[in-house]
Amino acid sequence: MTGLELVYLLGALSAVALFLFAVRRASARSAQLGDAGRAGRRRLAGRRGEDEEAEQQDEAAEEREERDGHEEEQEEEEQAEEREGVEDAGDEGDEEAEEEAEPEPAAAGAEREAEERAAQLRQGLARTRGGFVARLGRLLSKKTIDREILGELEEVLLTADIGPKTAERLFTTIRGALSREQLEDPEAVWTRLREESGRILSVEAPPVDWERARPLVLLVLGVNGVGKTTTIGKIAAKLVRGGKKVILAAGDTFRAAATEQLEIWGQRAGAPVVKGKPGGDPSSVIFDAIKRAQAEGHDVVIADTAGRLHTKVDLMEELRKVRRVIHKAHEGAPHETWLVLDSTTGQNAIQQAKMFKEAMEVTGIVLTKLDGTAKGGVILGICDELAVPVRFIGIGESVDALREFDPEAFVSALYEHDPTANAA
């Protein structure tokens, strides 16, 4: 061995010795630290004379450390699985997106929309359907029906908020169906009831032609709280969506917050609002709105009115004056005068309709709040007794919760389930 080799060997040996020394020191230090921690806890416990407890705690701490290690591993695994899951779902999402990206055939889209609308109407009429319609259904769901249940049927109809005249008309229909040897056939009686309801609701009237005058003036009436302002907002939104230029007249100068409420609806619908001073003359506000509509080329003016004045006589007098002034502003106007009725008031709505119709011409009815009442049958009484077409129905507070009234769709939604179909 040369001198140089000897030097190398000695150098390597001393490096190994140094390394071993360092490892030993490090492990001794960590043992010291662990012992110090445990000793510290023991000291604390010892102060309370609870050495054993401290030992148990140490063991528990060791177990916990071990468990935590496992849990961490498990968590990591779970997270990895989740990530995979998300990726899978992402793939599904992509597939869905791909499916959606394919253009839906126009006919299928229209069909889906019609189904959605029918479902929304059914939902809106759920409470009425669950009321007198369900009671009639229960009576007619017997396998055979006899004259004994006639009295019960009559009672259900008379208490159905459809008005006594209409109740009698429907009852006569049922009795007639029964006497024509259809006693064995409850389904035939149910069908008759449906058909007669459809006839009552189909008041002869051509659809509203929004283009027959420019501007077309629609005056909206009704007692306070029935939903005039809300309905005006919804109608305006519908017309604006259909490409019409609409302007609103804040003719309710009686109630302090009425103008602001209409302004909010105007903004929502995209229609300007002409307003006057609080307590001012409603006729002059509506007059100004018509003049502005003529000057600016608006297609439709919708005029809101107060629902309450000091007395009913005042209200009718005021509304007649409004009509006269509208006529002065625009020959042939108002082209439409719609009365808003709140279906939750039941037969009261029929009385209100009679009162307004006696005082002035009413060309259409809007029946609101059908979504919140079991008294929706009142629409039968209104159509039967007043022979004024129902133009729209309100089935909620949102801007799109207003429907053009379609008697057929209404009857289908109301008599949705044929209870006699499951007759035992």
Ligand SMILES: Nc1nc2c(ncn2[C@@H]2O[C@H](COP(=O)(O)OP(=O)(O)OP(=O)(O)O)[C@@H](O)[C@H]2O)c(=O)[nH]1
């Ligand atoms: N659920 C439901 N609520 C409605 C409907 N239409 C109107 N409303 C609510 O009825 C309340 C009264 O509506 P308004 O539009 O202020 O009634 P109004 O006739 O203008 O009342 P006045 O200005 O006080 O005469 C509001 O809370 C509306 O949100 C509807 O179809 N369904």
Ligand SMILES: [Mg+2]
């Ligand atoms: Mg109002």
